Amino acid sequence: MRVMAIEDYGIEHLRLGERPVPEPRRGEVVVRLRAAALNYRDLEIVRGTYHTRFELPLVPLSDGVGEVVAVGDEVRRVKAGDRVAGTFWQCWTGGDFDPSAQAQQLGGPLDGMLGEYVRLDAEGLVVLPDAIGDEDAATLPCAAVTAWQALVTEGRVKAGDSVLVLGTGGVSIFALQFAAMSGAHVVATSSSDAKLERAKALGATATVNYRTHPDWAAEVLRLTGGRGVDHVVEVGGPGSFAQSLRAIRPGGQINVIGYVGGAEGLINPLDIFRRRATVRGIPVGSRQSFDALLRALTVSGTRPVIDRVFAWTEAREALQHLASGRHVGKVVLRF
Template sequence: MKAWTFGDQAGLESLRLADLPTPQPKAGETLVRVHAAALNNRDLQALRGTYGPRKPEDRILLSDGVGTIVAIEGENHGLAPGQRVIAPHFAGWIDGPFTPAIFAQDVGISRDGWLAEYICLPTASLIALPAAVTDEVAVTLAAAGTTAWHGLVEFGGVKPGDLVLAPGTGGVAIMALHIAKALGAQVAITSSSDDKLDRCRALGADFTVNYRTRPDWAAALLEQTGGRGADIVIDTIGLGEIEQTLAVAAANGRIALIGGLSGAPGHAPNMFGMIGKNLTLKGITSGSRAMLADLVDVVAANGITPLVDRTFPFAEADQACAHLDRGGHMGKVVVTV
């Protein structure tokens, strides 16, 4: 089969299109024919050798994908050949609380990913898709969708009328916008692009701030809301802006720390605002199969169509990585297989 592999992890140019044997499912595994896969920022970090330990050069990339079951070895868990399926990228995290052991089954990192014609996955991790959830929707859900769901629902306890802040316009932020609006919350988005903010308002964002024209974006958002802070923050920024994040959070707010795009080594942020507002700050590392299954149900029931920035054919997966790396995207970047 054809597959894209990490190579020597010296940069995006390390990506290699290879001919590999089609994987054969072991007991407890299912062989899936891949329809499409989606990129995440961590894929670029891994290609540069900056995301965890070095991977085998023939390790296949990408954590998000959708496909059709070809063969099941062992217990079928209610599944059958011909069904369309997705899986969480932590393929061993079926339910329950987080444990570091989940990193041993990280699809596209510690085990082969979706950027190939076929993939083998633990059968217990697979989720059958309803007809209402198309391939284009399903391919966006596993990493960014489950991460947003974990922060908003499992940790944040989002409810109708809450104000959610999702900085940025990447996959997690836009997914948080879709989910929060479907669950009845208001949403604030920040970006350095007025064009992207216009598109976010078209998607349902209630408040928007250009942080380039308003570096004091927290104050700008509070001006728009009449002083009301965010009940939940899906924080993809990191510690470099944490003082503003604390300032914009409402009393008893929940901050889901997901990304680390800002903050220099040695930076010691002032965290006193957490105490004064009784805030909760929690690191979020994607989610379980159970969380992804709940998200699929909400997506199907509400007709959510996550934003796809651009779709590339399989032969141009290297160009898809370059496109994501340039940073002008909004939503997900997808590769069809």
């Protein structure tokens, strides 16, 4: 089978090669890939800038969809012919997150989805509804489940709440869509007026250009009548966290997800105390959250925002597009 693997760090070192088609072991299945999608984490792993370096060579990408073609002993949940997506954490089925799952992440340290076939734990799969196509479903395992976990599973967002989403990347756009699905008011930020117009079309009720308003927290407070928002989907990292704290209402929630604005910065815990803020880290989500998300998408008809689709062998070009920051929503690979 053909795979693309990281042989050394850097997008230019992502190489197309050949490997044997895997055989399923006990409790495992083999899936023939149909579509995959990129996340910021994948870009960092390929570049070698992720906070953890994994053993190379490594097949990257956590998100993919395909058809089960072989089933190992003692597998009961799925069968050959089922259309499935892998879960980001191969062993987190539900309940509280178990730190021992750290060794079971697809796309590092486990080989991921950038190949024609992949071997997966049968417990680390969801069966996909017919209503959600391959390319749409491929965008869900990391970014969409993260946004769902933050706002719905953990945040209990409800109609009438206000939600602040930072930027227009994958997690933020999913968060905008899920908040709008729940009847919440959404404030979206971006440095691009064109992207903000896109956010409005997706359901944002207010927008802030953070280049025009460098003190964007003050603008968010103005837009909410001085009250602040109930929820922040914080993907910027330490550089934006202080403003996120200022933008929430007293007792509001900040869901810490990423650090696209940089990993360096100072956070004063007294500011959290003064705002009576609930701050939680969101390590994607469980299989249970993924299943709940699929049910919601099936009923609501909401579908992911896909920016561009590349052939899977054009993964280097797709990663460069993701790195450019020009995208709105998800970048997908077709097999």
